[in-house]
Each structure stands twice: as C-alpha cells, then as structure tokens.
Amino acid sequence: MNMLPVIERDLQNFLKYKYWIGVLLITNLADLLIMAANYSNLITFGAGTFNYFLFFAPGLTVLSLFGATFIMGIEVSGERHSQQIYYLLSLPINRFQFTIARAFAGAIRSMVFCIPLLIITIVMFGMSSILIFIAIIILFVLAMGLTSLSIALATAIMSTRRYQLARGIISMYLMFASTVFYPYQIGSTPILGRIPILNVVAEFNPLSFGANLLRSLLDPMNYGEVQFYDILGLICFAIVMVYIGLYFYNRFTKIA
Amino acid sequence: MGNVLNIIERDLKRLWNYKLFIFTETLTFLVQIFIYAYILSFLITPELNYMQFYAAGVMILTLWSFGMWAAWEIVDERSEGIVDYHLTLPVSRSEYVLGRMIGGAIRTLIYSVPLIIIFLFVTGLESIWNLLSVFGLLVLFAFGITGMGIIIGTSTMEHSKLNFILGLIDAFIIRLSTIYYPESAMQYWMQFVSRINPLTQASDALRWGLGLPNSSITLYAILFLILFSLIFMGVAIRVLAKRMEGGLAT
Numbered sequence: 340m341n342m343l344p345v346i347e348r349d350l351q352n353f354l355k356y357k358y359w360i361g362v363l364l365i366t367n368l369a370d371l372l373i374m375a376a377n378y379s380n381l382i383t384f385g386a387g388t389f390n391y392f393l394f395f396a397p398g399l400t401v402l403s404l405f406g407a408t409f410i411m412g413i414e415v416s417g418e419r420h421s422q423q424i425y426y427l428l429s430l431p432i433n434r435f436q437f438t439i440a441r442a443f444a445g446a447i448r449s450m451v452f453c454i455p456l457l458i459i460t461i462v463m464f465g466m467s468s469i470l471i472f473i474a475i476i477i478l479f480v481l482a483m484g485l486t487s488l489s490i491a492l493a494t495a496i497m498s499t500r501r502y503q504l505a506r507g508i509i510s511m512y513l514m515f516a517s518t519v520f521y522p523y524q525i526g527s528t529p530i531l532g533r534i535p536i537l538n539v540v541a542e543f544n545p546l547s548f549g550a551n552l553l554r555s556l557l558d559p560m561n562y563g564e565v566q567f568y569d570i571l572g573l574i575c576f577a578i579v580m581v582y583i584g585l586y587f588y589n590r591f592t593k594i595a
Numbered sequence: 596m597g598n599v600l601n602i603i604e605r606d607l608k609r610l611w612n613y614k615l616f617i618f619t620e621t622l623t624f625l626v627q628i629f630i631y632a633y634i635l636s637f638l639i640t641p642e643l644n645y646m647q648f649y650a651a652g653v654m655i656l657t658l659w660s661f662g663m664w665a666a667w668e669i670v671d672e673r674s675e676g677i678v679d680y681h682l683t684l685p686v687s688r689s690e691y692v693l694g695r696m697i698g699g700a701i702r703t704l705i706y707s708v709p710l711i712i713i714f715l716f717v718t719g720l721e722s723i724w725n726l727l728s729v730f731g732l733l734v735l736f737a738f739g740i741t742g743m744g745i746i747i748g749t750s751t752m753e754h755s756k757l758n759f760i761l762g763l764i765d766a767f768i769i770r771l772s773t774i775y776y777p778e779s780a781m782q783y784w785m786q787f788v789s790r791i792n793p794l795t796q797a798s799d800a801l802r803w804g805l806g807l808p809n810s811s812i813t814l815y816a817i818l819f820l821i822l823f824s825l826i827f828m829g830v831a832i833r834v835l836a837k838r839m840e841g842g843l844a845t
Contacts, residue, residue, distance in 0.1 A: 358755045362762030369766040373785065374775065381780040383640045391638070500615045507619040511626050521634050533634055 602694025721806020
C-alpha cells in the first residue's frame with residue numbers, strides 16, 4: 340500500500356468539515372479586511388514609514404494556515420475516540436509513510452484556507468510568479484510541520500480535555516510569542532523585545548519563521564532579505580514534528 | 596419561586612464542571628493583556644493608553660464568551676438527552692427556563708470575578724460609584740448574553756453547526772465593535788454597525804465606569820443595553836420553553 344489512498348481519504352474527509360471551513364475562511368477575511376484595516380488606522384508608530392496593514396497581512400496568512408492545521412488534530416482525536424485509529428494503524432503501510440501521508444494531506448487541506456489571504460496579500464504587494472511558487476512551498480512545509488504537531492498532540496494526550504488544554508496553551512505560544520502580530524523591532528526601536536524573553540522565544544517559533552520568510556519574499560526592501568536561519572528553522576521544525584508524530588503513533592500502538 | 600431556586604442551585608453546583616474552559620479563558624485573558632496589548636501599546640498613538648483600553652474590551656469579551664457557553668451547554672444537554680429528564684421534573688417550563696438563565700448569568704459573573712480583580716489592577720479606578728452603576732448594567736448585560744446563548748443553542752443540535760453559527764457571529768460582532776479599537780479608527784460604515792453592537796455599548800460603558808480617558812456614556816448606550824438584555828431574556832424564555840417540547844428536532 341502506498342501513501343496515495345491515505346492522502347485521498349483525508350482529502351475526501353475534508354468536506355465533512357464544511358462548517359469549519361466556512362467559519363475559518365470568513366474569520367480570516369474579517370481579520371484582514373476589518374481588524375487589520377482598523378489597527379492600521381490606529382497604529383501611528385514610525386510616522387507613516389511602518390504600515391501595519393501590510394505588516395499584518397503575511398502574518399495573518401500564516402495564522403490562517405495554523406488555524407486550519409489543527410483540524411487534522413481534531414480528526415485524529417475523533418479517530419481515537421471512535422477507535423478507528425486501530426483500523427488505520429493496522430493498514431499495510433509503513434508507519435513513517437502513514438505519518439507523512441497524513442501530514443501531507445493536512446498540509447494540502449490547510450493551504451485551502453490560506454490561499455484566499457495569500458492571493459489578497461500578493462495582490463497588495465505584487466510578486467513575481469517564481470516568488471509566489473517559493474511562498475507556496477514555504478507555507479506548505481510549515482503546514483506539514485504544524486499538522487504533524489497537531490497529530491502528535493492528539494495521539495499523545497489521551498484525555499480530550501487535556502488535549503484541548505494543551506492545544507490552547509500551544510496555540511497561545513505560537514500566536515502571541517511570534518512575529519505574526521508585531522515585529523522584533525522597527526528601526527532601532529525594539530518592539531517584541533519590550534518583553535526580553537519573548538524576543539528569544541519568538542526566534543524559535545515556527546510561525547515566526549513562516550511570517551518572516553513571507554514578508555521578506557513580499558517586501559525585501561522593508562523586511563530585509565530572506566534569512567537562512569528562518570529557512571533552516573522551518574525545515575528542521577517540519578522534520579522534527581513529522582518524527583514526533585511518528586513516535587507518538589508508534590507509542591500509541593505499544594500502549595494499545 | 597422554590598422551583599426556580601432549585602434550578603439555579605443545580606446550575607451553581609456545576610460551577611466547576613468547566614474548569615478547563617475557565618482556565619483557558621483566564622490564561623487567554625492574561626496573555627492578551629500582558630503580552631499582546633502591552634506590546635501593541637508601543638505602536639499605538641500615545642494619546643490612547645492602549646493597555647487600559649484593551650483590558651476593558653477583553654473583560655467584556657470574556658463576559659461574552661462565558662455567556663455564550665450557555666449555547667454549548669444547551670446543545671450538549673439536548674444531544675445527550677438530559678433535557679428529556681428535565682422535562683419529567685415537576686417544574687413548569689417558564690420556571691425551568693428562568694432558573695437556567697439566572698443560574699447561567701450568575702455563573703458567568705462568578706467566573707468573571709478573578710478576572711475583574713486582575714483587570715482593575717491594570718486599569719485602576721476613578722470613582723467607585725460610576726463603577727457600581729456600570730456593574731449593574733453589566734449584570735443585566737450578562738443576562739442578555741446568556742439569553743442570546745440560549746436562543747442560539749436551541750437553534751441546532753449539532754456541535755459543528757453551533758460552531759459555525761457562533762464563529763460567524765464572533766467574526767463580525769467582535770471585530771465591528773470597540774472591543775479592540777476605538778470608533779475613531781473605523782471607517783464610516785463600520786462605525787455605524789459598531790453603534791448598534793451590544794459589545795460596543797458594554798465596553799464603552801465599562802471604560803466610562805472606570806474613568807478611562809476620553810470615555811463617556813450616553814442615554815442611548817444605557818437604553819440600548821437595557822433593551823438588548825430584556826429582549827433577549829424574554830425571547831430566550833419563550834424560545835427555550837417552546838423548543839424543549841416535541842422531540843427537540845431542529
């Protein structure tokens with residue numbers, strides 16, 4: 340058995356979440372077109388040199404991707420409850436391939452959510468087709484890592500309530516201790532660095548890697564060239580998370 | 596009256612059933628004020644003390660989330676068949692519904708107390724009388740939200756549909772209010788929607804109660820909050836009493 344049937348199954352299951360899809364798409368668009376627009380009227384820092392709307396748009400694209408990746412975690416949690424997980428783990432497919440296939444399918448599904456925002460962002464900034472292709476790859480790798488994280492959480496934590504708690508805490512770390520909402524600094528003025536430890540924590544945040552890379556691709560003049568550290572961090576995060584997902588799937592079989 | 600009190604007592608006994616939800620909400624409240632708002636305050640015009648402004652908004656938002664929890668509870672009870680049991684009790688429908696609503700609103704207020712203390716620490720207090728008068732309005736508002744949650748909860752038995760309805764309402768009602776930003780930051784059409792938004796009226800009233808700079812309360816806001824709460828309470832009693840009968844189908 341190869342990975343394709345697993346991916347196909349997950350993609351077919353996607354339509355089960357039509358309400359989720361609707362809510363997330365509407366919320367993301369409202370975040371950009373209402374919230375970001377209003378914040379940009381309110382934020383006056385830099386006397387016109389810093390445009391918060393343009394800063395927030397790539398961050399929001401990454402955030403929408405993150406929100407969507409956790410749908411896979413909810414699905415895996417459901418499979419554990421309905422005990423369907425035993426059936427899935429008994430399939431004649433290598434466990435590593437199985438984990439990769441699920442992360443791959445989750446990433447494709449998540450891309451559906453962030454594509455509308457990505458399109459709006461690209462239209463705002465203007466971008467060449469090769470850079471668009473690179474941006475999509477970056478978002479896809481990030482989505483694979485985040486999907487694997489959600490799978491690992493859903494498989495590792497047996498109690499649904501504890502799973503929700505863990506998901507809430509990790510979401511808070513990923514969202515608020517990152518460069519999604521605010522930059523490290525503007526000119527020489529520290530912004531994230533106002534809370535010193537947050538600056539350090541944000542450096543190791545996958546959402547920061549994604550948002551930084553996207554901003555650098557869209558507007559290198561304002562946000563600097565693409566940093567090797569962000570690329571390396573993103574790839575390492577995705578690989579490590581796939582292996583953690585694999586570990587917890589294996590551990591689940593042993594416990595079972 | 597005794598029956599209503601019994602229903603309220605039952606609701607209050609289940610106060611800590613949702614401790615995880617309360618913990619997550621409290622944590623979100625703290626992170627949003629002490630990290631998100633604190634950092635954003637360095638980017639926002641210095642005339643506005645954004646941390647204080649945001650804290651008042653998030654306080655109302657938390658009240659909103661706790662109140663809306665009534666919707667989840669109703670859907671849970673309907674799908675698990677607990678309502679069928681309640682229907683067999685020797686309690687009239689209106690007593691049952693009234694008891695549920697009062698119990699839900701009191702729970703919302705109890706959940707909010709620790710957050711209110713933290714919140715007062717951030718915002719400070721100008722006049723205790725102003726705050727007390729606003730507190731009366733907010734208690735009424737908590738009843739209104741709980742009523743709204745009950746109406747939404749009775750509209751479906753599916754968690755996914757409820758998630759969709761609440762998500763849709765949140766997407767607009769929160770973003771088109773003065774929870775996160777003042778009205779002056781909004782475009783004209785957003786300002787119009789914001790003025791007919793209960794979250795705007797409640798958060799502005801709370802800011803006035805605390806004596807935050809540039810805050811005021813109008814007769815319109817007071818009347819709006821009173822009417823909003825009374826209408827939703829009345830409709831919730833009617834809707835829930837009606838929907839509980841007849842197999843609970845949607």
